[in-house]
Amino acid sequence: MQKSLRVILGLSLCGLLLSACATSVNLERYSLVGDCQAAAFKHPGNISLRLSPQLNDGGIVMRTGEHTLVSAQSHRWALPLNEQLTTLFHQVLLDYKAEHPQLAATVDKMHYEILVTAFQGNNDGQAEVSALFTLKDASGQARLKVESDAKRALRADGYSALCTALEVGFIDISRKFVATTTQYLQSLSTPTNLQR
Secondary structure (H helix, E strand, O other), X not given: OHHHHHHHHHHHHHHHHHHHHHHOOOOEEEOOOOOOOHHHHOOOOOEEEEEOHHHOOOEEEEEEEOOEXXXXXXXXXXXXXXXXXXXXXXXHHHHHHXXXXXXXXXXXXXXXXXXXXXXXXXXXXXXXXXXXXXEEOOOOOXXXXXEEEEEEEOOOOOHHHHHHHHHHHHHHHHHHHHHHOHHHHHHHOOHHHHOO
């Protein structure tokens, strides 16, 4: 009787272990910053990037309906999303300063605030990116606000293609914003303003 009970208990335990293995989640981790320079990872104090709450739990987000967003449980960001997007934006600034060396010192004196309101895929096979960019001067006064968004069709199915499209979309809107700051930055770089 005791032997039969041991056999039953042993089989039950094996069954539980097998079912646990079958239902275990394989996490996939995704990075957006593989092509960034090492300097881009050293975040300066003049960049402040925040995410809307629905983007902030570590999973890649899909918009499944007009009012429905779902965060993936097994497809996660390799690093916190706000850190990765800060790195991407810093890379955009580094590229801009390399292209406009006469404005580099002025760029470093500015403060950049970014609120990312959309960073997700949708059921139509597109990546959606949206952000509010604010340029502030050294005193903290807002000098320029730009709301920008982008939609990009995925080149293939899957999360890797979605992450690539999201990365490119965020870089595109960041570059457009930084380009719009040129006129203001140039006005600060004139000899008259430098003497003030």
